[in-house]
Amino acid sequence: MHLSILQLNINSDNFWNQLTTYLTTHDFDILHLQEITGKDTISGNIDSKRDCFEALQKLLGEKYNGALTIAERFTSSPSAYLGNATFYKKQFTLIEKNILPINQQAEPFSSTAQSFEKEARSLLYLTLEIEGRTISFLNTHLAWAKTPKEEPHQTEQAAILIDYLKTVPSPFVLSGDFNLDPQQPTVQNINVLARNLTSEYHITNTLNPRTHRAQMLFPPGVAVDYIYVSRDISVKTFDVVEEDLSDHLGLTAELEI
Numbered sequence: 001m002h003l004s005i006l007q008l009n010i011n012s013d014n015f016w017n018q019l020t021t022y023l024t025t026h027d028f029d030i031l032h033l034q035e036i037t038g039k040d041t042i043s044g045n046i047d048s049k050r051d052c053f054e055a056l057q058k059l060l061g062e063k064y065n066g067a068l069t070i071a072e073r074f075t076s077s078p079s080a081y082l083g084n085a086t087f088y089k090k091q092f093t094l095i096e097k098n099i100l101p102i103n104q105q106a107e108p109f110s111s112t113a114q115s116f117e118k119e120a121r122s123l124l125y126l127t128l129e130i131e132g133r134t135i136s137f138l139n140t141h142l143a144w145a146k147t148p149k150e151e152p153h154q155t156e157q158a159a160i161l162i163d164y165l166k167t168v169p170s171p172f173v174l175s176g177d178f179n180l181d182p183q184q185p186t187v188q189n190i191n192v193l194a195r196n197l198t199s200e201y202h203i204t205n206t207l208n209p210r211t212h213r214a215q216m217l218f219p220p221g222v223a224v225d226y227i228y229v230s231r232d233i234s235v236k237t238f239d240v241v242e243e244d245l246s247d248h249l250g251l252t253a254e255l256e257i
Contacts, residue, residue, distance in 0.1 A: 004028045007175040007251040008032070008241070013050055014045065014046070015246050019246065022245055029089050031088075033139075036068065038052075038070075038080050041081060042080065042111040043080075045247075066085055068083055071141070072119050072121075073108040082120075086126055097126055100122060101122050101160075116144040117145060123138055137173050139175060140174070145179060158189075166193065173228070176226065177224060178226055197228065207248055229253075235256075236256055237252075
């Protein structure tokens with residue numbers, strides 16, 4: 001069974017026209033997207049003019065079903081949120097949807113905050129039946145820090161994901177924006193559990209040097225976005241999307257399951 005996947009932190013609707021043109025002119029089976037935001041979400045460089053999930057559902061609805069996890073709410077508006085979304089071809093059957101809280105906050109996050117270490121995070125876990133096989137797709141966005149070097153709050157939160165991943169049956173695909181470079185302990189610990197395609201294919205940068213605010217990271221850039229697959233999955237191709245779809249670069253993989 002052949003499957004294609006796109007991994008991308010979309011950075012809210014900051015690159016909406018480029019993003020939607022790309023999504024509607026390509027034919028991925030699975031889309032793993034992070035920094036999905038609600039209308040009037042204000043946080044950092046995000047000032048969302050639309051509900052990104054609702055807009056993407058409308059745009060992609062003829063071909064895809066969508067699932068969303070809302071990790072965080074914001075003080076800018078009752079409609080404001082940040083989360084992850086997975087879109088999958090309509091011919092696939094959803095068996096189960098699970099959401100794993102990785103970090104939770106009781107109150108909406110301040111829209112005027114300048115530091116985001118305490119922002120809530122979650123994992124969206126879909127079990128799909130595809131051509132008679134059951135496959136797990138895990139989509140996450142791990143904790144932010146001021147550098148891609150691991151800090152204690154990242155280790156603590158990622159331990160929840162790692163413990164959960166140990167219970168996920170093969171075959172599975174895990175992807176997301178980890179906010180960590182490949183040498184950090186969390187990435188190394190996940191490497192024990194699955195194939196790290198970002199590292200296998202020697203990807204050294206997944207941040208867009210033309211649009212990302214942290215210009216002190218360039219050159220040479222840094223890899224913080226990952227696609228992992230269980231070891232029973234064959235990889236046909238793995239590529240970086242160099243188009244300006246976000247402040248991150250997309251990752252694509254063609255898999256044989």
